[in-house]
Amino acid sequence: MPSGNWGLFMIRIQTEDFNIDTEVKTLRKKYRNAGGVVIFLGTARDISRGKSIKNLFFEHYPGMAEKQLNTLREEAISKFNVLDIGIIHRIGRIDIAENIVLIISVSQNRKEAFLACQWCIDELKKIVPIWKKEVTVDGEIWVEDHP
Amino acid sequence: MITVRLFAIYRERAKREKIELDIKQDTQVGDLLEVVKNSVSSIRDLISEGKGMIAVNQEIANLDTLVRDGDEVALIPPVSGGTELVFT
Numbered sequence: 442m443p444s445g446n447w448g449l450f451m452i453r454i455q456t457e458d459f460n461i462d463t464e465v466k467t468l469r470k471k472y473r474n475a476g477g478v479v480i481f482l483g484t485a486r487d488i489s490r491g492k493s494i495k496n497l498f499f500e501h502y503p504g505m506a507e508k509q510l511n512t513l514r515e516e517a518i519s520k521f522n523v524l525d526i527g528i529i530h531r532i533g534r535i536d537i538a539e540n541i542v543l544i545i546s547v548s549q550n551r552k553e554a555f556l557a558c559q560w561c562i563d564e565l566k567k568i569v570p571i572w573k574k575e576v577t578v579d580g581e582i583w584v585e586d587h588p
Numbered sequence: 589m590i591t592v593r594l595f596a597i598y599r600e601r602a603k604r605e606k607i608e609l610d611i612k613q614d615t616q617v618g619d620l621l622e623v624v625k626n627s628v629s630s631i632r633d634l635i636s637e638g639k640g641m642i643a644v645n646q647e648i649a650n651l652d653t654l655v656r657d658g659d660e661v662a663l664i665p666p667v668s669g670g671t672e673l674v675f676t
Contacts, residue, residue, distance in 0.1 A: 500596050502662055505646040570643075570664050572596035583597045585639070585666040 451525060452510045454501055454571075456533040458540055468527045468545050475524055477551030479558040483542035485535045489584075492577045499532040499541070502570035506530075509569040513561060521557035523548040528561065530571055590655055592624055593662040594631070601630045611655065617642050618651035620661065631663075640665040 451468070453459075461482065469475060485497050514526045527545040535541055544561050548554035565571075573584045592607040599605055609623060621642075625632040641664040642649045655661055 500599075502593070502595055502643070502646075502664065505643060505662070508646060566667065568667070570595065570641075570662075570667060572665060572667060574596070583600075583665065 451527040452507055452514060453529045454503075454506055454510070454532055455529065456531060458531065459529050459543055461540075461543060464527065464529065464543060465545055468525060468547060472524045472547050474549055475547045476549045477547075477554040479546045479548075479551070479554040481542075481544040481546075481558050481562050482540060483562070485537050485539050485541055487537045489575055492575070492579065494537065495576045495578065496537065497535040497541070498574040498576065498581075499530075499535060500572045500574070501530075501532050506570050510565070513564050513568065517546075517557045517561050517564075521548070521553045521560065523553050523557045526557060526561060528565070530565075530569075532571065589657060590620070590659045590661060592620070593660060595662065596665045598631050598634060598663045598665055601634060602628045603630070604628075611657075613656060614654045616651065617644065617649050617653045617655060617661070620655055621651075624663075634665075635663070640667075 461480065465478060465480060469478060487494050510528050510530070514528060517523065517526050524547045526547070529543045531541055544558050546554045546558035546561070548557065575582050575584055589608055589610055592609065594602050594605055594607070607624060607627060609627070611620060611623065621635055625635050643662040643664055644653050644655055645660055
């Protein structure tokens with residue numbers, strides 16, 4: 442899906458990279474009453490639990506992953522009373538320092554924007570069927586828990 | 589016929605993305621898992637550990653959930669960053 446095209450549900454799962462400026466601009470355009478925008482960007486780091494990482498690989502359950510992301514988004518909007526939330530998660534091979542996941546939280550006030558954004562990434566890692574594999578020099582491991 | 593979809597570590601260990609099974613009408617997920625364990629021994633130990641979740645038609649299920657002909661079941665390994673859930 443092209444950059445900045447949020448589609449109906451403000452959720453995307455895709456292999457290609459995203460442009461943060463474009464995505465934020467597109468989402469913000471809808472809300473003249475937004476006073477705060479909080480952005481979380483998850484990126485691929487080169488060390489995990491003392492091991493040097495060569496690259497990551499993400500797999501998802503098509504259909505269910507999007508549904509869970511949307512459920513999470515709707516719950517966060519309601520729970521924190523924010524204007525909107527957009528989530529993009531990449532899948533496939535991700536190289537070190539590349540973008541993985543983007544969460545944009547738009548609110549009238551900054552406090553709710555921060556809270557909603559944090560909640561979303563914490564919950565995403567618990568309930569959304571997207572799995573991360575770390576590829577190291579010693580082999581590959583599917584990550585089961587990650588701070 | 590029901591389809592059991594495998595992901596991540598399940599997929600790699602079983603060397604396949606799905607299993608198709610003929611089952612009795614209204615089989616419980618718990619019983620279905622036993623059939624899967626007997627059909628694909630390479631993931632028997634993983635299933636026995638009971639980590640992760642089960643989904644039926646893309647909704648989280650438990651061991652009592654009934655599956656019917658045409659359903660899609662998924663073995664969902666623990667997702668990255670979550671607490672380990674045990675099949676209940």
